[in-house]
Amino acid sequence: MGLGDITRAGVLAAAEECQHLGREAFRRRYGFGRATAYELVLDGNRHDSKAIAGVAHLYSVGSPLSAADFSGGANTVVRRLRALGFTVTDGSATTDGSQQMAPQVVLQPRGGPRDRGPRNFAGSIRQGVRIADIKHVLGEHADALTALYPDGTARLWGATPTTQANNEKVRTLRNRRIGDEVLFYADGHFIARARILHLFESSAVAQAVWGADADGATWEHIMALGEVEEFPDPVLAAPILRRLNVPAPLRSLTLRPAADYQHAAQLLPRKVHPLSPQTPPSLPVVSRQLSPADLLDRIGALNTHRRAGSDAPSRHQPLALLWAVSRIATGKPRLAPWSCFRTEVGALLAEFGLPGSKVTPEYPFWHLQGSGLWEVHGIPKDAGPMPRTGVLNTAQPVAGLTHASAELLQNPLNRLQAVVTLCSTYLDDVDQRELLNRVGLAGYTTAEGLPDEDPDGPGEEGTGPERTTGPTPRRESSSSRLIRNAAIANQVKDLYGNACQVCKTCLQYKRRPYSEAAHIRGLGSPHDGPDELPNLLCLCPNHHVLFDGLEIFIDVDGYVKKTHGGDSLGRLHRHMSHQIDDEHLRYHRTLCELNRLTGK
Numbered sequence: 064m065g066l067g068d069i070t071r072a073g074v075l076a077a078a079e080e081c082q083h084l085g086r087e088a089f090r091r092r093y094g095f096g097r098a099t100a101y102e103l104v105l106d107g108n109r110h111d112s113k114a115i116a117g118v119a120h121l122y123s124v125g126s127p128l129s130a131a132d133f134s135g136g137a138n139t140v141v142r143r144l145r146a147l148g149f150t151v152t153d154g155s156a157t158t159d160g161s162q163q164m165a166p167q168v169v170l171q172p173r174g175g176p177r178d179r180g181p182r183n184f185a186g187s188i189r190q191g192v193r194i195a196d197i198k199h200v201l202g203e204h205a206d207a208l209t210a211l212y213p214d215g216t217a218r219l220w221g222a223t224p225t226t227q228a229n230n231e232k233v234r235t236l237r238n239r240r241i242g243d244e245v246l247f248y249a250d251g252h253f254i255a256r257a258r259i260l261h262l263f264e265s266s267a268v269a270q271a272v273w274g275a276d277a278d279g280a281t282w283e284h285i286m287a288l289g290e291v292e293e294f295p296d297p298v299l300a301a302p303i304l305r306r307l308n309v310p311a312p313l314r315s316l317t318l319r320p321a322a323d324y325q326h327a328a329q330l331l332p333r334k335v336h337p338l339s340p341q342t343p344p345s346l347p348v349v350s351r352q353l354s355p356a357d358l359l360d361r362i363g364a365l366n367t368h369r370r371a372g373s374d375a376p377s378r379h380q381p382l383a384l385l386w387a388v389s390r391i392a393t394g395k396p397r398l399a400p401w402s403c404f405r406t407e408v409g410a411l412l413a414e415f416g417l418p419g420s421k422v423t424p425e426y427p428f429w430h431l432q433g434s435g436l437w438e439v440h441g442i443p444k445d446a447g448p449m450p451r452t453g454v455l456n457t458a459q460p461v462a463g464l465t466h467a468s469a470e471l472l473q474n475p476l477n478r479l480q481a482v483v484t485l486c487s488t489y490l491d492d493v494d495q496r497e498l499l500n501r502v503g504l505a506g507y508t509t510a511e512g513l514p515d516e517d518p519d520g521p522g523e524e525g526t527g528p529e530r531t532t533g534p535t536p537r538r539e540s541s542s543s544r545l546i547r548n549a550a551i552a553n554q555v556k557d558l559y560g561n562a563c564q565v566c567k568t569c570l571q572y573k574r575r576p577y578s579e580a581a582h583i584r585g586l587g588s589p590h591d592g593p594d595e596l597p598n599l600l601c602l603c604p605n606h607h608v609l610f611d612g613l614e615i616f617i618d619v620d621g622y623v624k625k626t627h628g629g630d631s632l633g634r635l636h637r638h639m640s641h642q643i644d645d646e647h648l649r650y651h652r653t654l655c656e657l658n659r660l661t662g663k
Contacts (some may be wrong), residue, residue, distance in 0.1 A: 066133060066140065069116060070562050071147045072441020072460040073123030076398050077115045078105050079440060090114050101141050104150045106213055107260055107289030109242065112151055116140045122398050122440075122461045150210040152261075165321035166244045168328075169235060169259070169286075170304075170313055171220065173249040182247065183220075183273055183282075188247075188255070188291060191216035192272055200267040209261050211287060218257065218291050220245070221269050221282025222316055235318035236284050242636070244324070245288060246331075248313045252297035256331070261287035294332055303327045323484075352466040355477050355613070362484045366433050368426075375417055380434070381489035382411045382498075383427035387464050388481050389502040391472040392589040398440070398463035401455045404428055411501065415493045425452050428462050436468040438562050475584070475591055476650045482507065483657045495661040504589060507657055510611045512587025548594050552580035555599040555641065563603035564636045565615070565623050570603060579607045583647040597644035600635075610651075613658035613660055617648050627654040 076317075081089040091095065095114035105112040113135030121127035133139060134221045141151045174180025186192075194201070194208055194215050201208060208217050225232050241262060247255040262285070269281040304311045306327035307319045317453075339663040362384065367376035386408050391397065399407075409424040416422065429449060431437035441460035442450055464472065472478045482504065486495050499507055561576035562569045581600045584592030592598050602610060610613045615632065618624050623632040637643065 064129070066116060066120070066143045067123045069119045069143055069147070070123040070400065070441065070459045070461075071149075072400070072458060073119035073121070074103075074115060074144065074147060074149060075105075075440040076122040076461045078103065078108070078110055079438075080118065080466070081110050081115065082106075082108055085109060089118075093127060098135070098620070100153055100522040101135065101137070102152050103144060104211060104241075105259060107211055107258075109152075112140050112144060116144065121396055123400055124397070125396070125403065148206070148210070150207050150261075165177060165325065166242050166258070167239065167321050168307070168319050168324040169239050169243055169245045170309065170317040170319065171245050171247050171305070172313055172316065173254065175249075175642070178276060179273070184247070184255075187219045187272055187306050188257075188288070189293070191218050193217075197268060197271045200265070200271050200461055202267075203267070204261075204263050204265065204268070205307055207261050207263075211289070213541035218288040219268075219272060220257075220286050220288060221273065223276065223280045223282050223435045224284065230315070231318075232316045235316045235530045239259070239286075239318055241609050243318075245286065246303075248300055248475055251312055252298075252579050253294065253300050253303065253331070254297050255291065255293040256586045257291040259286050264289075292334070298331060303330050306330070318415060353465075354481070355471055355474075358468060358471050359480055359484050361434050361436050362481055363488050364434075365489070366430070367489065375492075376489055377420065378489060379412060379420075379423065379427045379495075380417050380431055381485050382415055383408050383424070383431060384434075384436070384496070385482065385490075385504075386411060386502050387486050388472055388485075389504050391464070391469055392478055393503050396463070397466075397469040398438075398461045399631050400461050401428065402457050404462060405455075411498075414501070415498050424616060425450070425455055428455070428637065431462075436465055436565075437462065438465050452623060475589065476653065478589065479507070479650060479653050479657065483653055483660070486657065491660075499661065506585075506587060507654060508613075510585050510590070510613055510651060510654060511582070512585040512590040524530035547586070551594065551596055551599065554596060555580050555601045558638045558641050559601040559636070561601070562636070563606055564601050565606040565632060566603060567636060578602065579604055581607045583643070584650045585611075590654075592647065592650075597642055598647050600643075613651075613655045616652045616655040618652070 084092065086097075090111060090661065093114060095117060097322060098111035098113060101112040103112045104270050113130065113133075116135070117128040117130065117132070119317055135141075135345070137153070141153075144151050172180075173184050176182075190659055194212060194217055195204070198205055209215075211217070211602050222232070222236060227233055237260065239262070241259050243259045245257045245259060246253045247257075265285060266281055266283040268285060269283040271283050275281045301311045304313060307323050309317055309319065341474060365376075365380045365384070367378075367380055369376055383404075384430050387397070405424045405428075408427065409422055412420075412422045412424060429439060429442075432439060439460055439462040443454065446454050446458075450460075463469075472481060482499070490498065496508065499505060533632055558579050559578070560569065561578035563578065578601050581602045582592055582594070583598050583600060584590050600610070606615065614626050616626055617635050621635050621637070623635050625632070626632065
């Protein structure tokens with residue numbers, strides 16, 4: 064596997080994650096350094112091309128490429144990203160191979176009415192230019208602008224050429240670069256700022272956008288701009304110009320270095336976070352402040368299809384969502400390519416879907432977006448309201464849980480409650496225990512969870528012919544096991560004098576008191592509970608088995624009850640120095656609820 068396995072959808076997913084985390088956090092998470100030359104430009108945002116490629120491999124085939132696995136040069140990463148239709152800029156000519164540089168500032172006079180400055184600003188900056196209207200003159204720049212402006216509207220500004228050899232304007236046109244910031248100046252004030260996304264020269268494009276000035280010249284030195292922000296109140300320019308060592312009033316296009324700009328930027332308004340591209344109107348906008356209650360509400364309100372003459376909801380979306388939850392529980396990427404989804408979810412639909420229903424994994428793959436918990440990357444824009452399987456097979460898009468829902472499901476309690484909601488709402492008539500085993504959630508069948516297993520196999524029973532004589536055979540094996548803190552276990556036993564907190568029995572074994580320390584939220588996967596005193600109970604062996612087997616639980620009032628039937632065994636005995644964490648008790652109660660559902 065290598066760069067050739069990266070798909071366009073995988074790149075889009077990686078870029079979206081980078082935008083969500085921020086470039087520095089994204090690089091740190093996946094072990095990449097800052098780009099020294101090549102950057103991917105997408106939706107007006109810039110990304111480290113090598114880091115994007117490495118993570119795109121994760122979302123394309125399921126495994127990431129590390130920084131040491133490949134080089135990030137023009138003949139490797141850049142060639143692959145451009146082959147997939149992306150714009151990659153080369154900043155090495157202006158940065159001399161150094162790390163990404165702080166932005167310079169371009170001081171841009173807007174021009175007065177004679178120069179048609181206000182009209183041009185309103186038309187090509189505030190309103191924007193429809194790429195479709197100028198595509199016939201864009202030539203080689205069409206792909207770059209289309210990639211930079213996925214909504215089809217470009218923000219363009221230009222400068223007329225000059226006959227001077229080395230004046231301020233000439234130096235600015237020669238030395239400005241992608242990533243620099245632009246401050247628009249008018250009537251003694253700065254009125255707006257933006258960032259340079261692309262630079263090119265084209266008199267044909269300038270003529271199509273702005274026409275010509277009174278002298279017959281046109282603004283052919285063109286900047287494609289992003290993060291355009293008009294100041295609510297114009298900012299007095301004189302103090303800023305003084306810090307930049309520029310005479311007031313500003314009369315010419317001027318470039319000042321990054322160090323000067325950092326000193327002057329303190330006088331400008333705080334930056335407003337740029338708006339994200341609009342979500343298609345058919346899909347709900349998901350707030351990043353999704354709460355656990357919102358998560359469960361959305362899971363319980365899936366827009367499931369019902370066949371004519373049947374009240375049973377389709378299981379396609381619930382099964383796909385359960386599969387996605389299991390990926391979080393087992394540490395897999397939240398997004399998966401269509402080929403993986405089709406194979407794994409398709410098998411679940413065939414075995415656990417409604418009897419007689421068709422196996423159509425393409426429907427949950429696409430329609431789960433309606434839940435507000437799901438996202439899809441890499442579908443062609445002309446695919447229509449429901450992409451056909453042929454389109455999916457060709458494009459190989461990726462899909463999965465949104466950042467917000469995946470982050471909530473990292474919490475074991477939220478994850479368990481999500482599983483309970485799916486099972487109780489949509490999957491009542493299936494073998495839920497077998498289903499959980501199939502998707503990798505077998506650990507929910509006991510409070511202990513799944514211990515670390517011997518990688519060579521179980522080993523308790525042989526598979527060969529039965530031995531009738533001689534000692535039981537042995538085999539060597541290696542395994543990893545959870546390390547429990549014996550001191551904390553002894554502490555909870557000492558608090559209760561080895562008496563069970565349920566029945567108060569104090570056993571004697573080999574003439575010594577005997578009790579067992581039981582974890583409320585198990586240490587094994589998928590519970591991942593902490594080994595600490597607030598997560599421990601002192602129990603006799605009988606009630607330890609029942610507690611771990613999810614046959615008894617502790618209700619909100621502190622009474623021990625049977626999971627099946629609800630009979631009370633009395634109030635749990637609690638020492639005043641033993642502060643039990645209520646969240647762990649809540650987790651165990653929810654686990655018992657799942658056991659009640661699956662144990663029918």
